[in-house]
Amino acid sequence: MTEQIKDWKLRVESSKFVKPSYEGEPPCAELCIPLSVFDKVSYDVHVAVIYAFRPPTPSNSDIEKGLATALSEYREWAGRLGEDSRGEPVILLNDAGSRLVEASSDDVLGRTVFLGPNFLVAWGKATRGLPTDPRPLHDRGAFIPRNPPCVEFEHRGVEFTPKKASDTEDVPLTADIARGLDEHITSHVRISVDGRARLRPRVPDEYFGNLVLWAFPRAKVGDLVNKPLQFAAALVREGITRLDDGYFRSFIDFASSEKVKEEGLVATAEVHERVMSPNLEVHSWLRFPFRDVDFGGGNPFLFMPTYTREEGMLVLMPSAIGDGSIEVYVSLLGHNVAAFKQLCYLLKANL
Template sequence: MAEQIKATKVRVESSKLVKPSYEGDPPSTDVCIPLSVFDKINYKVHGAVIYAFRPPTPPNTDIEKGLVTALSEHREWAGRLHEDARGEPVILLNDAGARFIEASSDDVLDRAVIHEPKFIVAWGLATRGLPVDPLPLHDRGAFFIPRNPPRVEFEHRGVEFTARKASLMAHLWRVVSVARGVDERITSGVRISVNGRARLRPPVPDEYLGNLVLWAFPRVKVGELVNRPLQFAAALIHQETARMDDGYFRSLIDFASLEDVKDEALEGAAEANYRVMSPNLEVHNLARFPFWDLDFGSGKPFMFMPCYVPVEGIMFLVPSPSGDGSMDVYVSLLKHNVASFKQLCHLVRPNL
């Protein structure tokens, strides 16, 4: 398990809005991109990550210039959330800019506690003077056209609205449940993000710039979870994630297109307001994201980690920089459960 880096004092030296720059005539700034159903049902939060690079790194002015170029291809990140004439959420491509902050600290990053997305990679390419490749795919509507007639084959009210990795998740689910001291009669669930890009037929390219995640939510009594073999929990996870196939994703697209559903004014069930998830967990599998490909000119990062999230019970699975297929796992727990969790992780190893 990866350890969190200790808190440090950081001074903000400057803060500015960086806007895209174009060769020739700039594009219109009143274009709106409608959000897809997958954008609407997912969290409305800003995600933060931390990278660390070995020196010598390029000057901040070069990194800022790279951001200017990258934003010209990824205009959504310089735009603003807005509503169209019907009150539907959209991204307004007004080139208002992205916040660029320079900060410093006197502390030294202690590597002793550190184990050895496409917008991000484009920024590194632009900083190095290289063309942005591959280019992002912006058209959300092209991939999620409802079938004619729509076929709603699964229940979506109350769900999306209001193998080796399965073993790893099963192990963590069990260990966290024991560390929390959850009553064995209580039902626990693990909410797992499922990337639909490779599950839709035809697959959606990784260059698609937008949300395409639904959630699997296997549940079981804690007593069964901790007392039955690990393979039992792993099978539950595999079963729930496997059913999130092309048919399930298409069913949701059709469901959201129905006029009576639109009249219900349903809201996404994915809420970011929880602070304590116990007895449940939420797992974000980031294995397919190219975090380690970010290069501003001094080489790839030697460390990547999610930023602190003040939510008990959230986990991030991140590919290890070693390149051997191993994973770093970041787990957020209440302080009085941490010691027990660490001890259990060392004493009980999953049979992967």
């Protein structure tokens, strides 16, 4: 599939910034909103995805108008990252716009690609002339520390790390049978966990912002290789369950304290590694409403993440064919692919 996609010949027809379109008087374009503690600790990176729809589809001009309408509800996506007078990171609600690129190709997508959320659903509704329902919640100031704060868990070395961490520190490793790790190594896998349903009171799904922390289940590589699959599944379940309301509240209290600045701590998510081997990171997109995106011609027949340069990244998502199955997108170095395929065949045979 990768080689076929490389052969695509795309022509860029136009590239422009689309600004929000408002009914009546536009809001002030000099406002800014502070980032929450969850925004600050999360990745500062673009996530690219591919949607494909079967004809008939709306005109590009209708799609552009729908984008302008959707941006009036999701102003953050038309704004820019910046800093306030204290040097704190903020989102500038300046309505600078979101880039829209029109491109064409003579190739047929259905013959080229194997077939098998939030804002985008609103964009589709706006293109069809429907209101945004439910409307997004933008209140990033809801995650305030308790008084007095109560830090019950260790967050150093988990969500935060010193700015100048030594390269010789003992870093937990991640088990990947395909990578041929020593069985005596203690390993971990980093799993993103959505806090909306874990905080009390529950945060509505319509909250438009980051609300993710990470679980780090760990074990000996030998145990992962030699014990049943249920052993690894139990470790993952236990690690995720640990991130309850108490843990999220503890993180809010610690991340909001002066200790982060005093100790020169930075978010571990910002420690970018193009090759994570022998580490591994897993993101679940199973609850994202991908199939609800409709610009007027029906739901997408294909949704998939684009190529990622981070080796060791796994993305779990519902199958594009809508039969309830799960697709797993894995990013590996070329010399690990054959071993990984063989392990997948063996796992399937044993199920």
